[in-house]
Amino acid sequence: MKARTVIHNARIVGSPNLKDLTIENGRFTSVTKAEEYITKSPQLHIVDVNGKVVLPGFVDVHMHLDKALTWPAIQNYSGTLYEAIWRFEDAQNQMDVNSITDRMTATILKAIKHGTTAIRTHLNYSTSSYLHNVIEAFQKVQSNLSNYITLEAVLMCPFDITKEVEKDIRWAINNGINLLGGAPHLSENPKTNLAKIFELAVSLDANIDLHIDESDDPTVKSLEDVCNWTIQTDYQGRVVAGHCTSLSAMGESEAHELMSLVRKAQIGIVTLPSSNLFLMGRQDSGLIRRGLTRVKQLLELNIPVAAASDNIQDPFHPYGKADLLQIALLTSYGAHLTTEEEMEKLMEMITYVPAELMNLQGYGIGVGNWADFVILDTTDIKMILSELPTSRETWRRGQPICQVSESIAWESKLKPTFI
Structure with missing residues (x-):
């Protein structure tokens, strides 16, 4: 039996609440209000995005x-x-x-x-x-x-x-x-x-x-x-x-x-x-x-x-x-x-x-649609264009295909005290 994937605590446009996006066989099978706790199992792969914005690809x-x-x-x-x-x-x-x-x-x-x-x-x-x-x-x-x-x-x-x-x-x-x-x-x-x-x-x-x-x-x-x-x-x-x-x-x-x-x-x-x-x-x-x-x-x-x-x-x-x-x-x-x-x-x-x-069939974050999406390293939709997040993760048909991570290293003498 193939494992299901849950994108946990996702922030999507148009919803005031964080969402759990369940994926199986490359498609979204449910989009629900995020649970506080999800019970782990061998058949369930949980990816906690901690409130980050998830947009359709x-x-x-x-x-x-x-x-x-x-x-x-x-x-x-x-x-x-x-x-x-x-x-x-x-x-x-x-x-x-x-x-x-x-x-x-x-x-x-x-x-x-x-x-x-x-x-x-x-x-x-x-x-x-x-x-x-x-x-x-x-x-x-x-x-x-x-x-x-x-x-x-x-x-x-x-x-x-x-x-x-x-x-x-x-x-x-x-x-x-x-x-x-x-x-x-x-x-x-x-x-x-x-x-x-x-x-x-x-x-x-x-x-x-x-x-x-x-x-x-x-x-x-x-x-x-x-x-x-x-x-x-x-x-x-x-x-x-x-x-x-x-x-x-x-x-x-x-x-x-x-x-x-x-x-x-x-x-x-x-x-x-x-x-x-x-x-x-x-x-x-x-x-x-x-x-x-x-x-x-x-x-x-x-x-x-x-x-x-x-x-x-x-x-x-x-x-x-x-x-x-x-x-x-x-x-x-x-x-x-x-x-x-x-x-x-x-x-x-x-x-x-x-x-x-483009007449794309099965597009978007919704039940039955293909799980093609991008996770952005921001928790605020309003800040997407201000920050243009460098760190992103691209998913295609329910699988991660590319991950870009920003790395910041401050010199110890220059590092701000509040970081």
Whole structure:
């Protein structure tokens, strides 16, 4: 008989009481008020977390694993989106399967270390040879790490979707790609590119996850076309739009009208604060805009908004360590989400909301769900973003898979007397 595990004295969001989380066969079998005493037995493994915060495993719904860790080899001297695009595309055909696999693996391990248990990555496609290399690399990583993390891939469709490109896209869907995406607002013919992406997605019964309106220009408005196509094709609930930064540059009435259409189309929004703080506003002087979408107003309209890592140490964003708590903190700063209620909302934006956008089954701390979670070294939910706890323990399917512990050693002469 397999032993049951009890995570004893866990603090979870939304509960005033400490909880006992019982796990069996990789799933939660009960979530109850913490007992004062639990009788030990050979069939019961007790892990007393002493009031530490336990969150569902983080879900990073927008990454670029094939680009990650290419900085400083690939630089971006202007700090603009356009230079990042052309510099990466200029270098990508020099990348072989092994180098892509190694960088993907290293980035995923960073994410797991910080508490992430599911990732959706966008993968580039500008040439057929790179497409085949990147999919082979993704397949290897997915196979090697399937016991540790859930992985999903979005193919970024090119701007000119010819018959040959369409064949490649159909091949990709049959070889591990889950969704179709792209950045139609950057195309010379955004409406045509977007129409083709929807046409292909519908024919393949594939969900859609797009880069949309990553611009400071208020006239860049592909999001409206995305909404209309979503409604027209009955794809409500199957479309995600990332970035949407031009929404913040629009006038209030225009933006509100567009956000109402987003709600009607049931489109999920992903804000990418690290990359957009870095890339946007490069032409501004004096008061430089933050470059995020209208996070707070979208939330007020009950539109699902997730926060994600986007680019990690590449020409689009030279920093980052695949830590979604860091991303939540940047979102808090950038979107002015600072009340206690908003801090809890930020935790949802890196857990339950992206899990819903990824259609993860059996997710969350609840009976019958997979026991994928992270234990943080803090007993106060309000202090998570202040402390960004270094010590964390990541669990997957009811088993600990990574533990990070902070070690502090004071010199005896300098050690504070109150420690």
